[in-house]
Amino acid sequence: MKNREIADLFTQMADLMEILGQDSFRVNSYRKAARIVGELARPIEDLAAAGELTTLPGIGKSTAQKIEAYLKTGSLTQLEELKAQAPEGLLDLLRLSGLGPKTAMRLWKEAGITSLQDLQQAFEKQDERLALVHGLGPKKMRQLWESLMFIQSAGSRVRLGDADAVMADLVASVAAANDGGRVVPAGSFRRGRETVGDLDLLAEADAQRAEQVVHAFTAASNVRKVIAAGPTKASVQLAGGLQVDLRVVPADSFGSALAYFTGSKSHNVRLREIALKKGLKLNEYGLFEGERRLAGRDEESIYEVLGLPFIEPELREDAGEIEAARAGALPRLVRLDDIRADFHMHTVASDGACTIDEMIQACRKRGYRCMAICDHSASEVQANGLKADRLLQHVRDIRQAAKACKDITVLAGSEVDILKDGSLDYDDSVLAELDFVVASCHSHLSMAAPEATPRIIRAIEHRYVNCIGHPSARLINARAGMEIDIARIAQAAAANDVALEINAHYMRLDLRDTHVRAAVQAGARIVINSDAHNTEELSVMRFGVTTARRGWATPDDVINTWPVKKIRQFLARKR
DNA sequence: GCCGTTTTCGGCCCGACTGTTTTCAGTCG
Structure with a gap:
């Protein structure tokens, strides 16, 4: 079964295309294809053999041909062509937090740095080439250095059960500072994914109280480092290396913010599209018709105004749940x-x-x-x-x-x-x-x-x-x-x-x-x-x-x- | 590259924070 393998190839293609500054919509379509193939339960070989690849959402004629060619030959011409245009080591640079495709491109073009190893050596030798890179000031340099040290020491995603214990403590710390306002987990943790890359936490508080909530969060006992902290948003790194993001929103927006930060990203995109077609705008502050807020206090109201029944967080992966909701065919999930x-x-x-x-x-x-x-x-x-x-x-x-x-x-x-x-x-x-x-x-x-x-x-x-x-x-x-x-x-x-x-x-x-x-x-x-x-x-x-x-x-x-x-x-x- | 209850072309989600700028690009979620 080569599903994972092919998903990784498409992700590589998307990353390389992004570094090379190619059309972002094409980049996104490869990312979507990677996700669809990666999450597929059936072997992709079977679908290919049956000529059914294009029945998958997000897989069109062109992507299907690439999959078939890869299964047949074991290589992907388009990926090889991309690799010829940009050094492969650049992909590893994207693993650094705070470093995206634009900076990767600049490190390469302006300083000749094409891998994590190059970057580390440049830092260690205090290479003057780094100073030539546009947009790389002292703070950004420091952030990249710390991130470099971090990925060398830290492992991969955190298992749900391990995250569960951490989350319980954090919720308690933040809730204690929030005078009874709601404090709930969001993100992939709430969707119940088997591992999480980071944790997301949402708190309900007015502007006055938001500051003390953010402070309680950044001051929680197992926080090792505060990555960012504004009036309504903060990110910290815990002692174990796990990153946690907090957002604070007023009660009127709590439901829309919860939906927004629970994701998945692709589920949210679908909801926004539905909103747009109805002439509405959906963001973390609510569902709006012009300036007028139609929904936002709770998640149920968002789905209702969009004409959908409530969709449980565990289903929000854009894996058919929107279609099932429209058809009234959502399952009554086991509890x-x-x-x-x-x-x-x-x-x-x-x-x-x-x-x-x-x-x-x-x-x-x-x-x-x-x-x-x-x-x-x-x-x-x-x-x-x-x-x-x-x-x-x-x-x-x-x-x-x-x-x-x-x-x-x-x-x-x-x-x-x-x-x-x-x-x-x-x-x-x-x-x-x-x-x-x-x-x-x-x-x-x-x-x-x-x-x-x-x-x-x-x-x-x-x-x-x-x-x-x-x-x-x-x-x-x-x-x-x-x-x-x-x-x-x-x-x-x-x-x-x-x-x-x-x-x-x-x-x-x-x-x-x-x-x-x-x-x-x-x-x-x-x-x-x-x-x-x-x-x-x-x-x-x-x-x-x-x-x-x-x-x-x-x-x-x-x-x-x-x-x-x-x-x-x-x-x-x-x- | 994909897709269609504005369909075969022309769109494709949106806001917060940071650091580097000199009015904003990049990154992230």
Whole structure:
């Protein structure tokens, strides 16, 4: 699957074209194409083979031809031509904050600097060529130097779960200075993306109070550096390197500002276009007809005046949500309070930290009516996986503990390894003793799609398998995991009454959002599991729900929301 | 380069902050 690869090529083209000062609308169209291809769940090869590339929004004849040529030849002539016109190292310069295409061009043309390395050397030698670059004063130089040092020490985007803890503290700090005015997260964090590049925070305050709100923000305990601070807007860098932007707006504009700063950028562009067609103007201060404000206090009013139902933040990616809204076809997304079950958690029997009873009590406290305990199977030696005899004893222990709790159905299960060839880690006679089987890959994780997909499908077709755990086995920011053909896997799952897991741990979120959407479209059932190794970790369920929402999943799609009777019927269909 | 309820050409979202200017360009979101 070359989706990511091709998306990166288009991004490179857009960056180079921008540096070369080419038409900005063409640049944007390449950026859009990169986004569309990058977020596609189906392999781009399949669409190309079927001649369906131009059915994608933002992909026209010309872009389709480039994709087809690249798939055929492995290179992209237009990109090579651009690279011949500008040194490739210039692209890296764009990673510096405060340095855009114009400055990159000037560094090259006016000082002969064409890479991060060149720039660093020029700084270190206090090269006089730098003084020749128009628009580069002492402050800008200092900013670029700091940014250069930063990208050398900092990593990539921050995982949603890590950002979540930081965000909670910041909201508390700012809210304490805002006399009850609203303080809420916006940006990709609010949309629930699996990683965030920065954090956005919005506060409601009048002009008088705005100053103290901005001050409370820039003075928050974990702020390392104040990047910018005006009367209504400020940016800081936290100790961990994460950048946070705050905007302060009056109550009348709070809703429009929230919509604006939640994005995504492309969703906003669509909203503005709709506004324009109605002769209106939409910005962060409201929706206006001439000077008259028609909406802005809350998000709902913006959508309403634009003639649309409210669109949930998780859907705002310009991935069909506007069209669905117009057609009245938006899904009723699953919510955390719909969740009444968790089917994947570990105990001290394998590598968990809590006992069966402790996990049961914690699930009861969360209001669940059904749960499954699924410890590791024999092959997971490092995780103290259970050999068959220990598993059978463990099953008896779970059933014994379950008897004491009438208000929750406790299923005895296992997280069984899917071996390299797609077979399972226990014999059928052992699996037959279990109520719930999660089958997961824990080894041979660098498999490409042609091997990985049949491996997983073989497990799906297995008589005793109820669920495929973390299907790609990726770890965000740490391991790419297996390439999987989600369309084929979802089709097999739907046909075999197997649920596909969204592993809710924020390191995994696997299935990822685009996979969930493809799975739901193919009619597969989704199960959201915490994979908790202690009672505390049951709370990661919320990240899984967010991912399910980003995948357009409804309560009906997600078996965790079902009554126990319906869950039992689903499991019984397997055998 | 894409696209169409003003369609095959002519548009394509808009404002805040900074640093360098000498009235504004560049960057960012």
